Amino acid sequence: MSTEPAVKPLKVALFGSGRIGQVHARNIAAHPDLELAWIADPFIEGARKLAAGTGAVAVESADEVFANGDLDAVVIGSPTNTHVELIARAMAQGVAALCEKPIDLDIDRALACRDAIRGNNTPLMLGFNRRFDPNFAAIQSRVAGGEIGRLEQLTIISRDPAPAPAAYIATSGGIFRDMSIHDLDMARFFVPDIIEVSATGTNVFCDYIEEAGDFDSVVITLRGSEGELVTITNSRHSAYGYDQRLEAFGSEGMLNAGNVSPTTVRKYGATGTEEADAYLPFFLERYAEAYRNELDSFAKAIRSGTACSPGFDDGLQALALANAAEESARSGRAVKIGQP
Amino acid sequence: MSTEPAVKPLKVALFGSGRIGQVHARNIAAHPDLELAWIADPFIEGARKLAAGTGAVAVESADEVFANGDLDAVVIGSPTNTHVELIARAMAQGVAALCEKPIDLDIDRALACRDAIRGNNTPLMLGFNRRFDPNFAAIQSRVAGGEIGRLEQLTIISRDPAPAPAAYIATSGGIFRDMSIHDLDMARFFVPDIIEVSATGTNVFCDYIEEAGDFDSVVITLRGSEGELVTITNSRHSAYGYDQRLEAFGSEGMLNAGNVSPTTVRKYGATGTEEADAYLPFFLERYAEAYRNELDSFAKAIRSGTACSPGFDDGLQALALANAAEESARSGRAVKIGQP
Amino acid sequence: MSTEPAVKPLKVALFGSGRIGQVHARNIAAHPDLELAWIADPFIEGARKLAAGTGAVAVESADEVFANGDLDAVVIGSPTNTHVELIARAMAQGVAALCEKPIDLDIDRALACRDAIRGNNTPLMLGFNRRFDPNFAAIQSRVAGGEIGRLEQLTIISRDPAPAPAAYIATSGGIFRDMSIHDLDMARFFVPDIIEVSATGTNVFCDYIEEAGDFDSVVITLRGSEGELVTITNSRHSAYGYDQRLEAFGSEGMLNAGNVSPTTVRKYGATGTEEADAYLPFFLERYAEAYRNELDSFAKAIRSGTACSPGFDDGLQALALANAAEESARSGRAVKIGQP
Amino acid sequence: MSTEPAVKPLKVALFGSGRIGQVHARNIAAHPDLELAWIADPFIEGARKLAAGTGAVAVESADEVFANGDLDAVVIGSPTNTHVELIARAMAQGVAALCEKPIDLDIDRALACRDAIRGNNTPLMLGFNRRFDPNFAAIQSRVAGGEIGRLEQLTIISRDPAPAPAAYIATSGGIFRDMSIHDLDMARFFVPDIIEVSATGTNVFCDYIEEAGDFDSVVITLRGSEGELVTITNSRHSAYGYDQRLEAFGSEGMLNAGNVSPTTVRKYGATGTEEADAYLPFFLERYAEAYRNELDSFAKAIRSGTACSPGFDDGLQALALANAAEESARSGRAVKIGQP
Known part of the structure; x- marks a missing residue:
């Protein structure tokens, strides 16, 4: 910074x-x-x-x-x-x-x-803050630098600690546009050109989400124009806190990033060992540094006159993918992506 | 044993x-x-x-x-x-x-x-040896014991170190029936009643697999009758050795199992730290104990007169799921599963 | 903060x-x-x-x-x-x-x-910043809270990335007073009443340290008044960066804290797996948060009128222990600690 | 094998x-x-x-x-x-x-x-089985191969799950000859030529060990002829099971080996994450493979006519070090080691 x-x-x-x-x-x-x-x-x-x-x-x-x-x-x-x-x-x-x-x-x-x-x-920047998370940004940069060869598969797991209240869910636009959209943008951070979307949604734990006609759990599969496969696994709850992980599999190796613990302390006892702290609870803590880095990138783009990234078009593309995912989950068919 | x-x-x-x-x-x-x-x-x-x-x-x-x-x-x-x-x-x-x-x-x-x-x-047992892997078996047993509440999502990553030769590929029955079938059975080990299959396949690294009309990389999504979502990610190669991982996400927690290293040794140097050994190279090493446990279970079932598990029907179901996955990958549509 | x-x-x-x-x-x-x-x-x-x-x-x-x-x-x-x-x-x-x-x-x-x-x-505070490191502070607080029962053994490993220049070494007061003193205070953070000190010093890699009559590598053993045993292992260099670890062993369990990596990223390749980043290089990075927390604690003590901790006497005790360690390393005898 | x-x-x-x-x-x-x-x-x-x-x-x-x-x-x-x-x-x-x-x-x-x-x-072999533990043997071999440069410091932590009964303690020869002797041999596996021994012993948890005139907890520091420093930390109990770890610090890096868990399974919950299994309980489980490897090495030495390692002299040296450690712990003086 x-x-x-x-x-x-x-x-x-x-x-x-x-x-x-x-x-x-x-x-x-x-x-x-x-x-x-x-x-x-x-x-x-x-x-x-x-x-x-x-x-x-x-x-x-x-x-x-x-x-x-x-x-x-x-x-x-x-x-x-x-x-x-x-x-x-x-x-x-x-x-x-x-x-x-x-x-x-x-x-x-x-x-x-x-x-x-x-x-x-x-200058116009879209607030996909996770691109500025030091862990994910490091992987993206190392993949772009060729460290694992050609990117072939990307696995994103993203679970919120608990669902938003019913009132919020009603106007949220649904899990794909409200929650998965972050992961869809993360997919595009690695694989900008997505050509097909498949999704499956279920309701396993939250009645008011089901009553709102929305899913509480979804899986999305994306296909990139170079044959890359991306899977996104979402849940609106997670008993162990905010779960935000990413794994990039390439022709020459793999890079992944786990969740963030507040300390490096581990506990050893009779029934379990190497137990780490509870994870950072939600996005305000988990992405605190990402928000600072995002803002700094915005300030620098203004000063330098370079284009902001992610920009307006990235927001548009993520929204189009969210819509396609919803359509696929409803129809049971893979949806082709054209230019929005 | x-x-x-x-x-x-x-x-x-x-x-x-x-x-x-x-x-x-x-x-x-x-x-x-x-x-x-x-x-x-x-x-x-x-x-x-x-x-x-x-x-x-x-x-x-x-x-x-x-x-x-x-x-x-x-x-x-x-x-x-x-x-x-x-x-x-x-x-x-x-x-x-x-x-x-x-x-x-x-x-x-x-x-x-x-x-x-x-x-x-x-007594008739099907050789789905991975059910007897101590890591996966421990997770299945703990999930069945309610340790993470109700099972909601299962994530299986399974990559072979290198593709079989072209001659083998030609008669293998394709990636779904030859390779994914193990993971489909693993899915059924946790979620016996699968009602829908979606799959996407791509060709990203191996010409002779593509020429044989097969995929070298696939993602499969399964939906269980209780709303469980299972994702299987397969690749016919892996630069870091045999990759066999599983993660069970439930309403009250999560359990996962990583790959197996030959020792607990870690190395620390100027450019990287905590580096573990290369993983066990392939199934003969990774599942050596699973094969022994499987045989022991077979012997005990014979002696005790109890039913073998997995049995013939499990083999049939896994094959039906593999066929459905192939159909979905070819058609772009989710395939419903009935009784085979 | x-x-x-x-x-x-x-x-x-x-x-x-x-x-x-x-x-x-x-x-x-x-x-x-x-x-x-x-x-x-x-x-x-x-x-x-x-x-x-x-x-x-x-x-x-x-x-x-x-x-x-x-x-x-x-x-x-x-x-x-x-x-x-x-x-x-x-x-x-x-x-x-x-x-x-x-x-x-x-x-x-x-x-x-x-x-x-x-x-x-x-208000008078001594700058033993490591007491404010979130990792060590968390362990100390959990030990004090009884989480691992009675503290019996404490293991401190502390290695600098590289020795200070010859000119600095000459006036540093020697490894015990210049470097180990931090670890001696950390020992007292957990075991305030030390009654005996033994130390062994060697010269294994740095000629100018030996020429200055100082050691480049030392081990210190402390005995607490309740029978606690503390070991401190120091080296003036470390090929893998600043090495700062602590392990508290108690009658009912163990807590330890490892080094800090800049990200949670892990790399997987053919010759090694789960490789983490290089560690934070030296104290400015490793203890950045500790320095902030220390200052905040100082400010709060001033405002609240409560005693600063660590205080002047802690500085005196650490110095006395450093002197005793030097004496022990030179004489080959355990040195009893009285009131300085 | x-x-x-x-x-x-x-x-x-x-x-x-x-x-x-x-x-x-x-x-x-x-x-x-x-x-x-x-x-x-x-x-x-x-x-x-x-x-x-x-x-x-x-x-x-x-x-x-x-x-x-x-x-x-x-x-x-x-x-x-x-x-x-x-x-x-x-x-x-x-x-x-x-x-x-x-x-x-x-x-x-x-x-x-x-x-x-x-x-x-x-052929005459001494049963220091830990030399055949795959983890410690791998480190020793890699150190000998120069992977971390010149060996400078060796840290051994070795804790039994629970003390032997009073009757056994009475005739055991004391903690140094009964328990530490394994670690002293492990030290010699890496640093064959030890020239000085210092030790400190305390009684913190077991009355009948104290009554027998023995220590329940000890720390031993060894100095090698090339300036290597070895620390051994022993306790006669450990709430989290058998604790057997080793860390080799060299001029160009570090290698260590942790304890062994029965599976790779990790648990994630609201109060703790990444929790591994309880460790293997005691030496029969922890060193099962070491005993097999030891016996195989013995059989091969007989067949090939090569010298057994460790041999009789290794047993003698370990005993001499144990005696020196006892003497040091009793006298508060470092003890020089000559030829036994």
Whole structure:
């Protein structure tokens, strides 16, 4: 992470003061090249409380944010249905944007947004934070460097500690668009060109997910254009905490990354040995460093004028794959992927 | 393993003196309750060479074996197309049989065999040796004992060190019936009632497999009647040796088993740390103990009069799943499983 | 670590702008309850350079620091022979102090300092940072909580990546006072009352250490008043990086902590498997979190008025143990420990 | 292990039908080049029971054994005080011998035995079985092959699961001669020339060991002639089972070997993760393979006429080190080692 302060930090506005907004607020405030200037949330109390600890100004509306002539960048952590409008406004005004995934639950709205910003070169990054996890990033970099030869199979296991409440599930867009989308993007981090999607979903533990017409457990198989096979295994719960693992199998070897324990301590007793700590509980802890690295990458892209990665198109592709997975799970047929 | 010798060991004939026959010959000879009396192989030189070290009599034909009135059991390790006939002869004569998988590459021949032996209670075991691997057996037993609650997801990774030669591939029956069948049986060891199969196959590294119309890499997804999801990932090669892992995810925890190293030694150097040995190279080494345990289970079933497990029907079911996987990989559709 | 900013941060002066001073400077600047107000170093260029990035004022002498009436605390990272005087001045002025180890290489000077500050309750912490390492701290806390019953044996392995240059070795005070002292304090973190010390030293790889009359490799055995046995194994080099491990063996179990890898990635190849990353190279990386935690503990002790731990007496005890170890290594006799 | 049967197996007599005798009986019976012909034990019921399962003849006295003209080898697993006489008789008669450690608890008797057999080239092996443990043997071989450069430090941790009963302790010769002797030989496996011994002993958990004037916990430090440092940590109990580990630190890297679990299974739950099985409980399980390898090495040495290793002198040296360790622990002084 950059440690040398720039002459004048970039002025940033944050949309959303919820759980993810709080992560971004802390990281923006701590970043030497970013200044958290505004926090916008219609729930103004949340914005005010978060602003108090960071020196930012709390505002209610996007209008108040975009009215500032010296705004350099926005970080969009507000509800999903506000994303496309905020992206479009930022791009129109030449303000860099880092937007949480997904672009939108409705691919048509996402495509319309793409049309609206076509040709605009203002930096725009999609918040697939896991690409910045040091473990997964190291594997991706080593695979890209040829360390295991040609990539042939990728195995992703991704389980949340517990399902979101029923109210959230109802508007989440379903497990594929809400949860698997992170893993679909991770698949594309290694295998950018996916040509076919198959998926199977079941309901094994959560009644209210089933009642909402959604699955609580799914398996997705992707085929890459070079014959790569990717499997994603998801569950909405995990008794042993957040389970986030990845394994890259190549023609000349294999690399994998396990879960993260808070310490290296192991316990030895009469009934079990080498017992490690409980894993980090959920994404705020597991991906704390990833969020910091993501923000740093965003800041550097703005400063250097290079393209943000992952970008808008990556968000679109992940959404298209999530839709295809849903279609496959419903129809029992493999779904071919074209250009969204 | 049983260590107390029975008053009079069971007289066993072995069919086949090839690689797998040699494993069985050694284990039968070392088992306190079994006597290796005959080794049958039309390639009589092989039978003779193997017999020399074990005290058995080498014969050319099955007729010579079955002519012995005091024959107690046969172990069938001869080519696949001889299995159904040898099973039928053994059963007809009331001689216990342990037959290597698969029953036959042709399910119709396997079904005909089932009809031929219907109602016969002579012990008949199918050689799915992996069920007797101490690691997988321990997981299955602990899952069955409720240690991780209800089983929800099973992840099987199974990769051979290198593909069989082109000549073998041509008559192997294809990756699903030749290789995946072991993993399909392992899936049924945990989830006996599979109701749907999806599979995807690709060709990423081996021209002669592709030319034979077969896949070198496949992923199979199974759905159990209770909503369990099973994924099987297969490759015909692996740069780091035989890769045989399994992970059982339940409502209350997870159990998995990694590969087996010859020692517990770890190496620490400037560029890498905690480096373990190369894995055991292939099935003869990896499953040496499983083959011994399997034979011991067979001997005990004969002595106790209890049913062999896995039995003939398990062989039939695994074959049906392999056929369904092939159909799914060819058609791009999930295949429902009924009663074979 | 505390994240809520105090109304008015404590004003801190840092002595020393070298390697360890830079660590403290960064941590003080980042701590919400501390303000890095002055950096003092006779090598004023170093102080200025470090101050530039932190907003502190660079000064040459201690006099300039202690002349400030609103000074709340000092962090002493200057050369060892300045420690006792700076401690005494801070205490005399009622300014809290965090002093790097050792108090002094000469125990008589350290004892004289103790006499000089006797009865002074101003917070005074000794910089045995390893007590704040999350791994070792977790073990100590679990042992103290009774998780492994009564502590019986403690095994500490501590190896530096490479020896310091000859010039440093000459004035270091020797391996026991310079390097082992950290491990001796770690021993006392678990077994505060040590009653006997034995040590053996050898020279196996470094000529200039031998020429300086010092050892490059030592083993120390400590006996606690309750019969606990502690072994410390030290080497001035390690081909696989900084090696810092600890194992606590108790009547009811064992807890240990291994080294720290930057990621959880493992590599699998034909000649080796499960290979982890190279370890973090040296103390700046390995104990980065420990230094932050140490500073936070110091800040909290000042705020709460509770005693600092480890304190001055811990520094004295560690020095006495180092002296006893040297005496034992030279004489071949176990040395009894009384009150220093 | 050798699998090809020799034309005519070597006829072996076993002395002792106790726990260790039973291990040897089973291994001799299973070895293709050895025939267990006689089992001698004054407690004839033990000998008979053991003989029943192996086809050997049970006899009461050594005279009956040595009266057999076709005796090729003896394995001595009888009480320690019978060792020197049985060794001497075997050597005098030109019968190869494998003798359990120690040669004798009294070094003068051991030295007298050495004088008695001086110049006799009949194969004579000392039963330091751990040299044949696949894990430790692999490290020794890799160290000898230069894989970690020059060996500088060796760390041995060795803990029994529970102390022997009081009656056994009383006649055991004390922890150094009874238990540490194995570790002292292991030290010599890596560092044959030890020049100095220091030891510290304590009593922390077992009253009857203390009452017998023995220690229940000891630490031994050895210095090799090339400056190598060896530490041995022993305890007479271990809540997590038999603890047998070794770590070889060299100028260019490190190799270590951990304990052995029965399977590779790991468990993941809410309070702990990656939990391995309980370790193998004690030496019969942990060193089962070592005992087989040891016997095979003995058989091969007889056949090939090469010297047995470890030999009589290794037994003598280990005993001398044990005596030196006891002396050091009692006197608080390092003890120099000369030629015994």
